[in-house]
Amino acid sequence: MRKKSLALLTLGTVAALSLAGCSAGTSDAPASDSAAWPESITISLVPSVEGEDLAEALDPLTTYLSDNLGIEVNGVVATDYAATVEALGADQSQVIITDAGSLYNATEQYDAKLILRDVRFGATSYAAVALTNNPDKYCDDEPIKATYAASDIELSYCNGTEKAGTDATGMGPAGLDAFANIKGAKVALQAATSPAGYQYPVVTMREAGLDTDSDIEEIPVEGNNNAVLAVYNGDAEVGFAYWDARTTVTDEAPDVADKVVAFAYTDMIPNGGVAVASSLPADLVEKLTDLMDGYADSSPEAADVMFNLVGLSDWTNDTAEDEIARYGEILSQFQN
Structure with missing residues (x-):
């Protein structure tokens, strides 16, 4: 299977990104009914770790996804949650791990699909x-x-x-x-x-x-x-x-x-969660969702990575989108 290459960049603004989005070429991965899988996808997130710990923290997750998807999965670091939304909107990343407000903005502004919610100590x-x-x-x-x-x-x-x-x-x-x-x-x-x-x-x-x-x-x-x-x-x-x-x-x-x-x-x-770009093929989204949903249980190392990377104990596909919508309603009252 194709191995991932980890891109450790900082997402200050979309213009600062030098990563390419989904490749125009196709991979050996199976094609969906509507589109072939891209050769690579990029995940944008705001990690809990800093500096020299970043590569060590991101590598197990992106390797796990690359190995199981059969395509290259890259990771980029956002300076803040808003930057994850900007990156998705510019197709500089196709998957974002972000907070609830950014999930709402990504779905409203860019038709992103909410696929997972963060679990902390059993609660979403x-x-x-x-x-x-x-x-x-x-x-x-x-x-x-x-x-x-x-x-x-x-x-x-x-x-x-x-x-x-x-x-x-x-x-x-x-x-x-x-x-x-x-x-x-x-x-x-x-x-x-x-x-x-x-x-x-x-x-x-x-x-x-x-x-x-x-x-x-x-x-x-x-x-x-x-x-x-x-x-x-x-x-x-x-x-x-x-x-x-x-x-x-x-x-x-x-x-x-x-x-x-x-x-x-x-x-x-x-809590926050994971959203994906609407451009990704449906069968890729389905497999990605299942893999990330099962990541924390895939190994003791994965559980440690999950907590150290984004401060979570798990992800769940029970997305409770009504809570995200309510959050967006409240958030709008405090935005200029």
């Missing part, structure tokens, strides 16, 4: 959690304790977000009626680019009838841990973070489970 999406140090105001019932299984830590929840004595699920939306009580409160919010720390909470507050410019006092924070600590320390009455960021501050705030209560979950925020 997560909620933004609304936290408070004032349960009397925000909880309709007594807070209960449930276990955040990933860290084996018991945390406090109310408004039916979780069930007492069980493993917490983190499934939203839940407890949204309590958002109306946020009016007049100090609210810890992260950067406007943060889905869990800003975008989903702000949209949910607006949907609850709040004017987020005048009805709350925004307390700017950097990072999910600081959003939790702002509530814990009393700098804010309400804060927002990913579920469940309280586990990140247990060293400096060992009684966070008692002092900071989760009273609501927003709609689920989708």
